[in-house]
Amino acid sequence: MTRHQPFWKRKALHELSDEEWESLCDHCGRCCLVKLEDEDSGEIHYTSAVCALYDCVHGGCTAYAQRHRLMPDCLRLTPQNVRNIPWLPKTCAYRLLAEGRDLPAWHPLISGDAESARKAGMSVAGRVINEEDVDIDDLPGLILDWDSTD
DSSP, X not given: OGGGSOHHHHSOGGGOOHHHHHHTOOOOOGGGEEEEEOTTTOXXXXXXXXXXXXXXXXXXXXXXXXXXXXXXXOOXXXXXXXXXXXXXXXXXXXXXXXXXXXXXXXXHHHHSOTTHHHHTTOOOTTSOEEGGGXXXXXXXXXXXXXXXXX
C-alpha cells in the first residue's frame, strides 16, 4: 500500500532526493516577497515588493542557480531549517509537510499542472514590484495581506 503513495507521504523531509525536494516548490514566489518584522511583536508582514532576482511578470527566479551568491539574504531551505522559519507562507509545501499536513489540491504535484499555483491565484507573479524600484522608507506602505488576495 505505501509504495503506491506519493513520495512526500512515504518519506520524511530529510529522506527526499534533491529532485524530490525541489519538486515540492510550487513556484508561488511568496518566499521571495520582501518581509518586514514588527520590532515589538515580532509579527512578520509581507509586502508587494519582491526580490530583485524575481521575474515580476512570469514568476520564478531569474538566477536560481546563483541566487545565494547574488543575494546573500536568500535563505536556502533545508529539511533541517524549514521548521524554524516563521515567515514561510502558510501554503508553502515545505511548511505544510513539516507540520504533518498534506499538499493543497492546486499544488503542481497533485494537479499535474505546472501552472496550477498561478491559476489558483497563489502566485505573486504579475502582482508585485521589484524591490529595486522601491525606496526602503516606502516599504511599510506596501504591506499586503496575501491571504486575503487569494
